Every structure is written in structure tokens, then in C-alpha cells.
Amino acid sequence: MMNESARNTPPYADPAQLERYAELIVAHGVNVQPGQLLQIASETIHKDLVLAIARKAYERGAKLVVTDLADPRHARLRIERTARDEDLDFLPRFVAARYDELVDEEAATLSLIGSEDPDLMEGVDAKRNNRVRMSRFKSLRRFYDEGINQLKVQWCVAAAATPAWGKKVYPGLAPDAACAALWRDILSMARADRPDCLALWDVHNAKLNARAAKLTSMGLDELRFTGPGTDLVVGLSPQYKFRGGGDKSTRGALFEPNIPTEEVFTTPDYRRTRGHVRATRPFLCNGTMVEGLELGFEGGVIKRLVASKGQEVFSEYTKSDAGASRLGEVALVGIDSPVYRSGKVFQEILFDENAACHIAVGRAYAYCLVGGEAMTDEEKAAVGCNDSSAHLDMMISSEAVDVTGRLRSGGEVPLLKGGSWVGDLA
Amino acid sequence: MMNESARNTPPYADPAQLERYAELIVAHGVNVQPGQLLQIASETIHKDLVLAIARKAYERGAKLVVTDLADPRHARLRIERTARDEDLDFLPRFVAARYDELVDEEAATLSLIGSEDPDLMEGVDAKRNNRVRMSRFKSLRRFYDEGINQLKVQWCVAAAATPAWGKKVYPGLAPDAACAALWRDILSMARADRPDCLALWDVHNAKLNARAAKLTSMGLDELRFTGPGTDLVVGLSPQYKFRGGGDKSTRGALFEPNIPTEEVFTTPDYRRTRGHVRATRPFLCNGTMVEGLELGFEGGVIKRLVASKGQEVFSEYTKSDAGASRLGEVALVGIDSPVYRSGKVFQEILFDENAACHIAVGRAYAYCLVGGEAMTDEEKAAVGCNDSSAHLDMMISSEAVDVTGRLRSGGEVPLLKGGSWVGDLA
Numbered sequence: 001m002m003n004e005s006a007r008n009t010p011p012y013a014d015p016a017q018l019e020r021y022a023e024l025i026v027a028h029g030v031n032v033q034p035g036q037l038l039q040i041a042s043e044t045i046h047k048d049l050v051l052a053i054a055r056k057a058y059e060r061g062a063k064l065v066v067t068d069l070a071d072p073r074h075a076r077l078r079i080e081r082t083a084r085d086e087d088l089d090f091l092p093r094f095v096a097a098r099y100d101e102l103v104d105e106e107a108a109t110l111s112l113i114g115s116e117d118p119d120l121m122e123g124v125d126a127k128r129n130n131r132v133r134m135s136r137f138k139s140l141r142r143f144y145d146e147g148i149n150q151l152k153v154q155w156c157v158a159a160a161a162t163p164a165w166g167k168k169v170y171p172g173l174a175p176d177a178a179c180a181a182l183w184r185d186i187l188s189m190a191r192a193d194r195p196d197c198l199a200l201w202d203v204h205n206a207k208l209n210a211r212a213a214k215l216t217s218m219g220l221d222e223l224r225f226t227g228p229g230t231d232l233v234v235g236l237s238p239q240y241k242f243r244g245g246g247d248k249s250t251r252g253a254l255f256e257p258n259i260p261t262e263e264v265f266t267t268p269d270y271r272r273t274r275g276h277v278r279a280t281r282p283f284l285c286n287g288t289m290v291e292g293l294e295l296g297f298e299g300g301v302i303k304r305l306v307a308s309k310g311q312e313v314f315s316e317y318t319k320s321d322a323g324a325s326r327l328g329e330v331a332l333v334g335i336d337s338p339v340y341r342s343g344k345v346f347q348e349i350l351f352d353e354n355a356a357c358h359i360a361v362g363r364a365y366a367y368c369l370v371g372g373e374a375m376t377d378e379e380k381a382a383v384g385c386n387d388s389s390a391h392l393d394m395m396i397s398s399e400a401v402d403v404t405g406r407l408r409s410g411g412e413v414p415l416l417k418g419g420s421w422v423g424d425l426a
Numbered sequence: 427m428m429n430e431s432a433r434n435t436p437p438y439a440d441p442a443q444l445e446r447y448a449e450l451i452v453a454h455g456v457n458v459q460p461g462q463l464l465q466i467a468s469e470t471i472h473k474d475l476v477l478a479i480a481r482k483a484y485e486r487g488a489k490l491v492v493t494d495l496a497d498p499r500h501a502r503l504r505i506e507r508t509a510r511d512e513d514l515d516f517l518p519r520f521v522a523a524r525y526d527e528l529v530d531e532e533a534a535t536l537s538l539i540g541s542e543d544p545d546l547m548e549g550v551d552a553k554r555n556n557r558v559r560m561s562r563f564k565s566l567r568r569f570y571d572e573g574i575n576q577l578k579v580q581w582c583v584a585a586a587a588t589p590a591w592g593k594k595v596y597p598g599l600a601p602d603a604a605c606a607a608l609w610r611d612i613l614s615m616a617r618a619d620r621p622d623c624l625a626l627w628d629v630h631n632a633k634l635n636a637r638a639a640k641l642t643s644m645g646l647d648e649l650r651f652t653g654p655g656t657d658l659v660v661g662l663s664p665q666y667k668f669r670g671g672g673d674k675s676t677r678g679a680l681f682e683p684n685i686p687t688e689e690v691f692t693t694p695d696y697r698r699t700r701g702h703v704r705a706t707r708p709f710l711c712n713g714t715m716v717e718g719l720e721l722g723f724e725g726g727v728i729k730r731l732v733a734s735k736g737q738e739v740f741s742e743y744t745k746s747d748a749g750a751s752r753l754g755e756v757a758l759v760g761i762d763s764p765v766y767r768s769g770k771v772f773q774e775i776l777f778d779e780n781a782a783c784h785i786a787v788g789r790a791y792a793y794c795l796v797g798g799e800a801m802t803d804e805e806k807a808a809v810g811c812n813d814s815s816a817h818l819d820m821m822i823s824s825e826a827v828d829v830t831g832r833l834r835s836g837g838e839v840p841l842l843k844g845g846s847w848v849g850d851l852a
Contacts, residue, residue: 034509044473046497051497055503055507058509059507061510063516064504065503071470081484082484083487090489091524092462092463092531094526097519097520100520101518148702306710
């Protein structure tokens with residue numbers, strides 16, 4: 001017997017909205033093309049939604065839908081129980097082969113986030129945990145370089161609720177009710193609660209594209225973030241290019257890397273970062289929550305680091321390689337964001353990074369520099385385009401934070417005041 | 427929070443017996459060695475048992491446990507919804523890369539059978555279904571040739587109950603009770619209901635090894651099966667070698683390809699098969715149940731084929747290639763088998779083939795011929811060792827069937843009478 005819709009999920013979410021969400025993901029998120037290979041990676045708990053998405057992909061002519069259904073408990077089991085430390089570096093070649101093939105095929109790939117157990121990695125050995133992450137990154141290097149940075153794949157990260165994640169956001173509700181409430185948030189922030197969802201996304205995309213274009217055309221030299229605990233200057237390259245909204249893959253298909261997305265973002269010249277910054281929301285690092293983080297930058301590198309929770313995990317993470325303690329991304333989000341307006345902390349970066357301005361340590365997106373797609377590693381290094389096995393976003397704005405642009409031509413221009421976009425950036 | 431045992435399964439099975447079963451699978455089935463890679467393939471429904479098995483594998487020093495958790499509904503979805511027929515031939519290279527790597531690594535690989543929906547493939551287009559199967563086989567050719575036939579991997583197929591499968595075996599019970607009853611059968615047939623389970627397996631293995639050795643040393647030229655609807659002669663090669671019980675991998679580890687196992691089996695000279703045969707139990711072909719099958723062989727090839735159910739699916743299967751309508755295996759099982767004695771038809775080949783003598787059309791096991799591991803394809807063909815993308819077992823004995831051996835030296839010797847082993851074969 002076939003499952004014609006997201007059968008097991010409807011206790012938690014409106015079936016019509018879920019169908020629309022699946023359609024949004026397939027048509028707009030990965031935008032599967034006729035004859036194209038689609039990969040869907042997800043925890044097993046989302047298998048009904050995965051099936052509904054696969055069905056829609058075949059309706060659009062997908063060549064094949066391959067799944068990567070994971071039980072996340074194996075990740076912790078491995079870190080805790082592997083007898084020999086060096087075995088933590090082992091990643092089968094077929095994993096790299098899989099991601100290389102996504103590049104060769106110019107495939108589409110979807111990741112559904114939302115964990116059956118968001119606390120799974122709490123307390124796990126930070127060094128061992130990070131060692132596993134690094135070995136995976138090294139194996140997937142080509143996918144990141146060509147698939148993501150050269151736009152050879154259409155990729156999308158979207159979310160699905162779980163009872164345990166729901167409890168994180170709605171601690172006062174029972175797990176099922178919390179899951180249902182979180183689904184309402186997810187569907188609403190994805191605009192899937194509206195019949196004209198796809199048209200709304202087109203309008204939204206156009207707005208983000210336009211905002212990014214304006215910021216690119218302004219001739220910015222630096223961004224300065226000021227607020228409680230924060231006075232941070234992020235230097236930009238002369239080649240900086242803001243992006244926002246959908247991207248276009250090498251096969252010419254528009255896709256949406258994140259659902260939802262509210263940010264415009266660019267690649268800084270990491271060497272010019274200076275000052276101090278306070279994170280305004282908690283965020284996960286290698287599966288562990290980091291709270292109350294404060295960073296001090298000197299000469300583009302983190303020189304001071306304190307956190308009220310998760311400090312060791314974050315510290316270990318920034319030691320992954322030289323680039324892990326330098327900036328790779330700066331993103332601007334206004335408090336008009338529906339994620340911000342929801343008033344919630346989702347404890348999932350896909351949402352929280354779309355609630356506030358954020359910076360990321362680690363690997364930069366070369367395509368946020370003019371000509372970046374074709375740059376060699378040497379050329380990237382020469383313009384301060386950061387390289388690393390790491391990439392971790394952290395939120396740094398709120399209604400108490402202003403963002404000011406310093407122009408290459410001299411002078412300053414306010415970009416966000418009290419968290420809100422200023423002037424024609426709104 | 428970690429799952430320290432097969433947490434979600436205990437409503438259906440005794441936890442201590444399940445733990446013992448996991449231990450049997452790891453220690454005796456795949457016999458994971460320190461530093462070895464283990465793959466576990468299973469439907470998602472068995473994820474708790476998979477985790478329990480992985481934990482035991484790490485305790486034995488496994489380098490890494492990789493899982494392949496499948497939602498079987500995608501198989502039907504693909505066959506039904508793929509827009510272009512030719513896309514059904516596509517199998518990503520990374521799938522072959524995965525199985526090639528198991529060979530290169532001299533890894534261990536476990537398949538847990540037992541479906542969340544045993545009827546899933548009923549009524550699906552037979553040609554499209556078989557097309558997908560063939561493309562997969564072609565991609566996994568090296569794994570079958572080197573991994574299985576040259577014993578480079580330790581492989582094991584074991585079972586886990588599901589409510590829907592339980593209902594097939596116990597139609598009068600509610601799904602949960604049926605699942606619990608089936609688990610009792612599985613654990614009992616695996617001897618995991620006995621504290622001395624591993625020692626019992628050693629004794630059982632020795633018995634099967636000895637029976638196989640006796641049959642090998644007898645100098646058999648042909649096996650003749652006689653009973654209602656059956657008078658079948660299966661010719662053997664002069665190099666025939668019966669096998670039964672565990673095998674030894676190239677890295678020197680004993681392993682158990684099937685849990686349970688009650689058979690001794692060998693590779694026939696397919697060219698010498700003649701007569702007619704009636705299947706004594708239903709069996710699955712490409713996911714569809716075949717019932718009431720009768721076959722007529724001439725010159726080693728199926729020339730007549732009728733079935734009361736699943737005839738089209740089986741017929742399509744035997745047309746996969748030339749070898750799919752020729753014999754690749756003959757196996758002897760007595761009614762002392764606990765699977766037979768259970769009095770049940772399990773509708774899963776892992777069990778039903780261990781309840782009765784069986785033949786298989788399709789690919790032969792070269793290692794059932796003296797020197798077979800090193801034979802070229804031409805050498806195999808010269809001795810009637812069948813090659814095919816197919817391999818499908820079907821049961822052909824009962825208490826009403828006798829098996830007689832015809833000796834190369836002339837004369838006949840009874841092997842099974844009324845389903846029971848004769849003389850010192852018992």
C-alpha cells in the first residue's frame with residue numbers, strides 16, 4: 001500500500017499545508033528538473049514527509065530520488081564507543097563518491113533538519129566530536145567547492161518538526177502539542193499556510209535580491225555593529241557582493257538554499273575584523289548548545305572567547321584549523337523577519353540565523369565575491385576570502401543593535417537602526 | 427540520551443533474548459573483527475535493533491558502523507512514478523562504490539530482513555520492477571563475485587519481526603500480538619531463547635559441516651526428487667562440494683551467512699536438470715508472492731511454467747537473462763529443521779528455505795565447486811556453473827518428497843525419505 005501523502009505527520013500539521021510545503025520544497029527549494037537526480041537527507045523520523053517530497057519530485061520528472069535516512073544516535077555511539085582514536089578519522093570513500101556524483105550529475109540535494117533528539121550530543125567529548133566533523137568535511141571538499149561554491153548543485157535546507165524539538169521551543173506544552181505548534185511556525189514562516197505560497201516566495205525573493213543589489217552598489221568598505229557588549233567592525237573586500245534569495249545553478253535552475261530565508265549576506269575580508277561582539281541567541285556547535293558567547297577579534301582572529309555554556313565545545317571548534325577562528329560570512333537580517341517577529345528562539349540555526357544579523361566563523365562563500373566562483377585558493381587567500389573545514393553561524397543583533405556602513409568613498413550610512421532596515425533598504 | 431538496548435522493540439520481544447540475538451549476529455553472524463568496517467542494511471522500522479547491534483560491534487572493536495536505513499515505499503514509488511522507462515536503469519555509481527569498498531575493506535555486512543509492509547510490491551508492473559533489480563545487480567557484480575563468491579566479506583542475513591509480517595504468519599492475531607509471536611519464532615529458531623545460544627550454534631555448525639562433508643565424499647552424480655507433482659533430476663558436477671554452516675572469510679574469520687540456517691547446498695551442473703517439479707511453499711519474487719508454481723525442465727532450461735498466483739512476475743523474472751531460467755543451486759533440508767517443525771509458512775525466504783529442500787534459478791555459488799573461487803567465467807561455463815543477474819530460491823520438498831542420490835560409481839542411495847534424513851546423514 002502506498003502512502004499518497006505525508007500520512008503519519010497530519011496529527012501534527014494541517015495536511016493541505018504540508019502538501020503545499022512539500023510542493024514549495026520541490027518546486028522552489030531544490031527546483032527539481034526533468035531527468036535530474038535528487039538526494040534527500042533526513043533523520044528517519046521524517047520519512048513520511050520525505051516520501052511525499054519524493055512523489056512530487058517524480059511528478060516533475062526526477063530521474064531518481066535517493067534517500068539518506070539517518071538514525072542520529074549512531075553519531076554519538078561512534079564518538080563514545082570507537083575503540084581507537086584514529087578510527088574517528090575514517091570516512092568510507094563511498095561517502096565522498098556520493099557527494100562527488102551529486103556534483104558530476106549536477107544533481108539536486110535536500111536536507112531536512114529537525115532532530116528526534118536535539119540534546120543527543122550534549123556532553124560528548126568535544127575533541128572526538130570535532131575530529132569526526134573534520135574528517136567528513138575533508139571528504140566532502142569537492143562538493144563544497146564545486147557543488148556549493150560553483151553552483152553545480154541545487155541545494156536546499158528545510159525543516160520538519162519533531163516532538164522533542166517542539167518541547168525546546170514550547171517547553172510548557174506536551175510533546176505532541178509542542179510539535180504541532182512548531183509545525184505551525186515552520187509552515188507559517190515558509191508561507192505554506194497561504195494558498196498563494198509560491199507567488200509570495202517570488203515576491204519575497206525579488207525583495208531580497210533587490211536589497212542585496214543595493215548593498216552591493218553602495219561601495220561599502222566596512223560594516224560596524226554596535227549594541228550592548230558589541231562593537232564589531234567587519235571589513236569587506238573591494239569585490240564584495242551581497243546575495244539574498246534564490247541562486248541559479250550551472251544548469252540554469254533557480255533554487256532556494258534555505259527555507260525560510262530572510263538574510264542578505266556577503267563574504268568579508270577576514271583579515272580586517274576587529275573589536276568585540278556578544279551573541280544575541282544561543283546556537284548549536286557540533287550538536288551542543290552554546291550560550292552567552294562573547295568574542296574579541298584582533299587582526300581578524302578570535303583572541304578572546306567566553307561563553308556561559310558550551311565554551312569548551314566552541315573553543316575546540318575554533319581550533320579545527322587556522323580558518324576556524326576567522327570570519328567567513330556576515331549577514332544582515334532586519335526585525336521585519338517573521339522569524340524575529342515570532343518572538344521565539346528556535347535553537348536551530350536555519351531559523352535563528354533568519355531572525356537576526358549574524359556572522360560565521362570558518363569557510364567563506366566565494367560566490368559572494370565578484371569572480372569568486374573561478375578564483376584559485378591562492379587568489380581567495382589574497383583577498384581575505386577565508387578557507388576552513390568549519391562554518392558556524394552565530395546571531396549578533398537584536399532591537400538594541402545598530403549596523404552602520406562605512407563607505408569606500410568616506411562617510412557613514414546607517415543600514416539598520418534598532419534592528420530595523422533604514423530607508424530604501426526596508 | 428543514548429539508547430542502551432533495543433528500546434522500542436521490547437514490547438514485542440524479551441529484552442534479554444533480543445540482546446543475545448544481537449550478540450549472536452555480531453559475534454557469530456558477521457563476526458566483526460577489531461578494526462573492521464561493518465555495514466548494516468535494514469528498513470527504518472528496525473532502527474533500535476540496528477543501534478543495539480552497532481553498539482555490540484563497537485564493543486568488539488569495529489572501526490566504523492555504517493547504516494543503510496531504507497523506507498521501502500520508495501522502491502514502489504520509483505517503479506510507479508518514474509517518467510521515463512530508461513531512467514529505471516539508472517543506479518548512481520556511489521552505490522556500486524559502496525559495495526566495492528566493502529570488498530576492498532574486507533568488511534562485514536549485515537542485512538536485517540522483515541518488512542514494514544510485506545505486500546508493498548503487489549501488483550506493481552513486473553517488467554519495470556525486474557528492470558530495476560537487474561540494473562542493481564549489474565552495479566553490484568564485483569561485490570557478488572569477490573565479496574560473496576571469493577569470500578572477501580563476512581556477510582549475514584538475519585531477521586527482525588514487524589507487525590505486518592507477523593499478521594502474515596499469524597493472521598488470527600492483532601498486529602502487536604502477531605509481531606510478538608513472530609519474534610518468539612525468530613528468537614527460538616535462532617536459538618537466542620537459550621542462554622547457551624552461542625555454544626548451541628557451534629554444535630549446530632559442526633553438524634551441518636559434517637553433513638555437507640559426507641554428501642561431498644559420496645561421489646554423487648545426480649539428485650532425484652520424487653513426490654506429488656515432482657520428479658526432478660538435478661545433475662551435479664564432478665567438482666561439486668556441499669557446504670553448510672559457517673564460512674571463513676579471506677581475513678580468516680568464521681561467519682554465518684544466514685541466521686537461521688538448516689541447509690546443506692551445492693552448485694549443480696545446470697545443463698543436466700530435467701523433469702518437473704512442484705513448489706511446496708509460496709515464495710516472494712521481486713516482492714510479489716508466487717503460489718502453486720510448477721516447472722518443467724528440458725535440457726537444463728525451464729520450458730513449462732504455471733503458477734496459481736504471481737505467474738507473470740515469475741515469468742518476467744526468468745527472462746532476465748539466459749541464466750535466470752536455469753538452476754544455480756540445490757539445497758537439502760530435512761524435516762528435523764526447527765523451521766519445518768514450527769509448522770508455519772513464514773513467507774520470507776530466509777525462513778522458508780530452511781524448512782525444506784530447495785532449488786534456485788539463477789546465479790550459482792562458485793565456491794560450491796572445488797577450486798571454484800579461482801575459476802574464470804569461461805571455466806565456470808564449461809562445468810555448467812550458472813551465471814545470471816538472478817538468484818531465486820523455491821522450496822520443493824515436504825514429508826511427501828523423497829530425495830535419492832545416484833552415484834558416479836552406479837547405484838542409488840536414499841538421502842531423505844518422507845522428508846527425513848536417512849542413516850548417518852541424520
